[in-house]
Amino acid sequence: MTDTHEIYAINYGKHERKASENYIGGDPHDGPEPIVYYVWVIKGAHGTFLVDTGFDPPVAQRRNRHIGHPINEGLKAINIAPESIKDIIVTHLHWDHSGNADMFPNARYHLQDCEMEYATGRCMCHQQQRAVFECDYVVDMVRKVYAGRVTYHNGAVELAPGISIHHIGGHSKGLQCVRVNTKNGVVVLASDCAHLYRHIDEGRVFPITYNVGDVLEGYQTLKKLASSRAHVVPGHDPKVLDLYPAASDALRGWVARLDAAPKG
Numbered sequence: 396m397t398d399t400h401e402i403y404a405i406n407y408g409k410h411e412r413k414a415s416e417n418y419i420g421g422d423p424h425d426g427p428e429p430i431v432y433y434v435w436v437i438k439g440a441h442g443t444f445l446v447d448t449g450f451d452p453p454v455a456q457r458r459n460r461h462i463g464h465p466i467n468e469g470l471k472a473i474n475i476a477p478e479s480i481k482d483i484i485v486t487h488l489h490w491d492h493s494g495n496a497d498m499f500p501n502a503r504y505h506l507q508d509c510e511m512e513y514a515t516g517r518c519m520c521h522q523q524q525r526a527v528f529e530c531d532y533v534v535d536m537v538r539k540v541y542a543g544r545v546t547y548h549n550g551a552v553e554l555a556p557g558i559s560i561h562h563i564g565g566h567s568k569g570l571q572c573v574r575v576n577t578k579n580g581v582v583v584l585a586s587d588c589a590h591l592y593r594h595i596d597e598g599r600v601f602p603i604t605y606n607v608g609d610v611l612e613g614y615q616t617l618k619k620l621a622s623s624r625a626h627v628v629p630g631h632d633p634k635v636l637d638l639y640p641a642a643s644d645a646l647r648g649w650v651a652r653l654d655a656a657p658k659g
């Protein structure tokens with residue numbers, strides 16, 4: 396089959412926080428509930444696609460986030476040179492998904508029309524809305540538009556056989572998820588359409604939100620797009636690294652294979 400792909404989740408950072416920070420309305424138990432940061436690699440007969448580009452060390456420091464293994468090291472660990480990457484799917488332009496503009500000099504970026512409209516439009520006149528964007532990262536993407544390196548999409552599009560993007564919105568206006576056919580069924584990389592398993596399983600909403608209704612509808616769409624609920628991979632959940640097998644023994648807790656079956 397030429398339309399099945401390997402998927403790797405590469406963990407590069409972590410933020411220790413309390414559960415109350417992860418939900419609108421807080422959390423009654425309010426214990427520690429850290430989130431982690433990933434980029435994802437889709438690899439197959441139609442080339443290598445990177446999903447999101449993460450943040451860089453200066454922004455990590457300013458925003459008090461910890462980078463464990465830098466993204467370029469994670470890519471190197473699975474034998475991918477950043478300059479070899481030709482296609483990058485940017486799920487949305489939030490600061491933790493859209494940095495490292497110079498790391499991928501030969502890549503074309505795939506973005507939803509309305510995400511750029513949102514990130515450069517009137518909502519950004521409000522501090523509460525723009526705080527989760529890095530101005531420099533948005534400007535870097537505008538520069539890529541002018542360099543002819545961005546392809547805009549509107550809604551659902553197949554980028555290659557077995558790889559498609561789907562506009563979900565909600566958390567950010569132009570947020571998209573990625574649907575990937577694998578030998579183990581159809582996996583959906585939710586990115587921030589569902590930060591943690593608890594969001595999708597408990598119908599709860601992360602505090603950073605453009606439209607709560609679209610977040611909740613999005614959970615249903617993610618489940619419909621995937622072979623099963625177990626095939627939906629949330630964007631910031633540390634449990635992903637426990638549920639899925641490591642890419643190799645040396646990469647345990649760092650790089651997981653999402654085209655394999657998750658535990659129980």
Ligand SMILES: [Zn+2]
Pocket residue numbers: 487489566567587
């Ligand atoms: Zn986000």
Ligand SMILES: [Zn+2]
Pocket residue numbers: 489491492587630631
């Ligand atoms: Zn995020």
